[in-house]
Amino acid sequence: MSASRAIGLSAISGLRLLSGPAFVSRAASRGRLHLDGTPLGFLSSPRLSKALTIMALGELVGDKLPTTPSRTALPPLLGRAVSGGLVGAALFVSEGRQTSAGAILGAASAVIAAFAGERLRAVAGESTSVPDLLVAVAEDALVLAVGAYSLRRAR
Numbered sequence: 001m002s003a004s005r006a007i008g009l010s011a012i013s014g015l016r017l018l019s020g021p022a023f024v025s026r027a028a029s030r031g032r033l034h035l036d037g038t039p040l041g042f043l044s045s046p047r048l049s050k051a052l053t054i055m056a057l058g059e060l061v062g063d064k065l066p067t068t069p070s071r072t073a074l075p076p077l078l079g080r081a082v083s084g085g086l087v088g089a090a091l092f093v094s095e096g097r098q099t100s101a102g103a104i105l106g107a108a109s110a111v112i113a114a115f116a117g118e119r120l121r122a123v124a125g126e127s128t129s130v131p132d133l134l135v136a137v138a139e140d141a142l143v144l145a146v147g148a149y150s151l152r153r154a155r
């Protein structure tokens with residue numbers, strides 16, 4: 001697995017907090033990521049995979065609510081960094097690479113994507129007549145496409 005795949009799957013955690021872990025857990029539960037015998041082996045649980053998938057789908061809906069806080073506010077941003085770090089660590093450990101390097105790369109990718117996604121969403125709303133809801137749905141589609149592509153390519 002390349003670092004670019006870890007960056008991509010971690011970055012989607014910056015856009016939707018639970019998306020990266022849901023895709024990683026799904027791949028691990030299906031034997032496409034080898035996490036058994038590692039500290040992250042819990043991600044291989046089929047029950048956890050289903051729970052994360054359901055919560056990630058709920059997040060797609062929750063993101064559209066007017067009461068949803070900014071993804072770059074400190075608590076949500078820290079959650080995204082942790083989520084991205086978990087994804088990066090899992091992808092790296094599945095290849096026998098240094099877990100801490102994956103965690104750092106993943107956390108950084110998620111934080112950068114959180115800021116970039118928020119800014120791009122604001123610019124799209126300011127410079128076009130496209131409603132924010134439509135921009136958010138396009139962002140959801142990007143998250144799902146990156147996750148599915150990365151999951152399909154996982155061994």
